[in-house]
Amino acid sequence: MAATPASGLAVLARGRTYTRALHLLTGAAVGPVCTLVYPGFPESLARTLLLSALVPVPLLLLLGMLPGVRRAEGIQARLLLVPRDENEISLARADSFTERRRTGVWLVVRMWWGLLFAGLLAQLLSLTGTVAAAPAAGGVHRAMGLEIQGGREHIWYLVFVPPLLLLVAVVVVGAGEVQLMLAARLLGPSPAERLADAERRAEDLLARNRLAGELHDSLGHALTASVLQAGAARELIDVDRDFVVRALTAIEETGRRALEDLERTLGYLKGEEDGPVRAARPTLEDIGPLLEASRAAGVAVTCRAAASFEEVPGVVAREAYRIIQESLTNAMKHAPGSAVDIGLDITGGRLEISVANTLVEEAGRVPGTGKGLRGLRERAALLGGRATAGAESGRWTVSASLPLRLGS
Numbered sequence: 001m002a003a004t005p006a007s008g009l010a011v012l013a014r015g016r017t018y019t020r021a022l023h024l025l026t027g028a029a030v031g032p033v034c035t036l037v038y039p040g041f042p043e044s045l046a047r048t049l050l051l052s053a054l055v056p057v058p059l060l061l062l063l064g065m066l067p068g069v070r071r072a073e074g075i076q077a078r079l080l081l082v083p084r085d086e087n088e089i090s091l092a093r094a095d096s097f098t099e100r101r102r103t104g105v106w107l108v109v110r111m112w113w114g115l116l117f118a119g120l121l122a123q124l125l126s127l128t129g130t131v132a133a134a135p136a137a138g139g140v141h142r143a144m145g146l147e148i149q150g151g152r153e154h155i156w157y158l159v160f161v162p163p164l165l166l167l168v169a170v171v172v173v174g175a176g177e178v179q180l181m182l183a184a185r186l187l188g189p190s191p192a193e194r195l196a197d198a199e200r201r202a203e204d205l206l207a208r209n210r211l212a213g214e215l216h217d218s219l220g221h222a223l224t225a226s227v228l229q230a231g232a233a234r235e236l237i238d239v240d241r242d243f244v245v246r247a248l249t250a251i252e253e254t255g256r257r258a259l260e261d262l263e264r265t266l267g268y269l270k271g272e273e274d275g276p277v278r279a280a281r282p283t284l285e286d287i288g289p290l291l292e293a294s295r296a297a298g299v300a301v302t303c304r305a306a307a308s309f310e311e312v313p314g315v316v317a318r319e320a321y322r323i324i325q326e327s328l329t330n331a332m333k334h335a336p337g338s339a340v341d342i343g344l345d346i347t348g349g350r351l352e353i354s355v356a357n358t359l360v361e362e363a364g365r366v367p368g369t370g371k372g373l374r375g376l377r378e379r380a381a382l383l384g385g386r387a388t389a390g391a392e393s394g395r396w397t398v399s400a401s402l403p404l405r406l407g408s
Contacts, residue, residue: 011173016082020176023080028114030056053115057108064104070094077183088184106186117175128164131157222258224332226251228297250296283317284309294328300339307346316402319379326372327355327398335360353400
């Protein structure tokens with residue numbers, strides 16, 4: 001898109017244009033200050049500029065070897081250069097020699113580029129001021145090696161003032177952009193830091209997905225069971241009051257467990273590792289109330305456990321509970337009224353889980369998103385196990401095999 005006068009004025013109105021110029025000028029100030037301390041300013045301007053560019057170099061390279069300098073420069077660059085993406089400039093310490101070397105090079109380049117910018121800006125401003133004042137002053141004036149004759153007859157010089165001011169603006173904006181590019185190149189994250197950041201984001205995403213899975217499984221089951229229980233209680237309120245009481249009790253217990261799951265998940269999000277909201281996650285030992293709540297919803301559930309759960313590790317028992325819970329939820333949602341058979345067995349160092357229900361006609365099924373089944377497979381895979389689901393001989397069966405020893 002071509003630049004317009006309005007867009008150019010908008011750039012000049014942005015605060016970052018001037019904070020970038022400030023960043024350039026502060027970098028340029030290092031050279032003259034160091035030269036003033038030692039060896040002092042010579043009479044020749046060219047020699048002064050040369051000393052200002054060379055004298056501070058050893059000091060800046062040594063300064064770059066300090067680990068904290070990179071972080072300090074990164075903070076300053078973010079505040080004054082205002083990158084479009086803050087991650088372009090790292091705030092990490094320079095813990096490796098490579099990063100310290102890059103920091104030293106950045107300090108030198110920042111000073112050199114700042115000196116060049118300051119010198120060019122001063123010359124352009126001097127030329128602009130001389131051209132603007134020449135018609136009102138007599139004599140001959142010099143700026144940027146040019147001789148400018150003064151006098152009222154040279155009023156036409158004023159025609160050059162707007163282009164010169166525009167050139168000053170272009171230099172300020174362009175130098176700031178180059179400064180930002182240099183900062184991103186020399187203060188930006190190293191490949192190792194980018195890899196570590198990508199791994200951290202992947203871990204955060206995995207943690208969020210795990211929390212989403214917890215909420216999906218626990219709250220999804222609680223809501224499904226409560227809806228079925230409430231519907232059954234409404235139908236039988238005048239026929240079987242004992243069933244209604246059992247259903248309402250089951251809704252209360254289901255809601256309480258869902259609230260505990262929600263509070264525990266919120267505790268994870270708040271970072272409350274040991275807070276009072278960290279209720280214990282349910283395991284296979286808690287499967288009884290889960291089955292009773294399903295039965296109170298009108299689901300005929302049978303459970304066959306061929307072994308004790310004492311030798312099942314806690315993490316395996318917790319994931320097994322969630323797999324069974326999600327399988328029951330799917331059965332209640334997609335096959336309402338069908339009986340559910342649950343089988344648990346320990347064979348060859350693995351916990352074998354089977355949850356089967358009778359398929360119903362398509363007209364009675366509730367369409368699903370498939371998130372629940374993906375969650376089952378992910379839970380099993382995280383433990384080094386496997387989970388499958390599919391229809392066979394008129395029944396829908398969810399099977400999972402989890403190792404009792406992680407990594408086996």
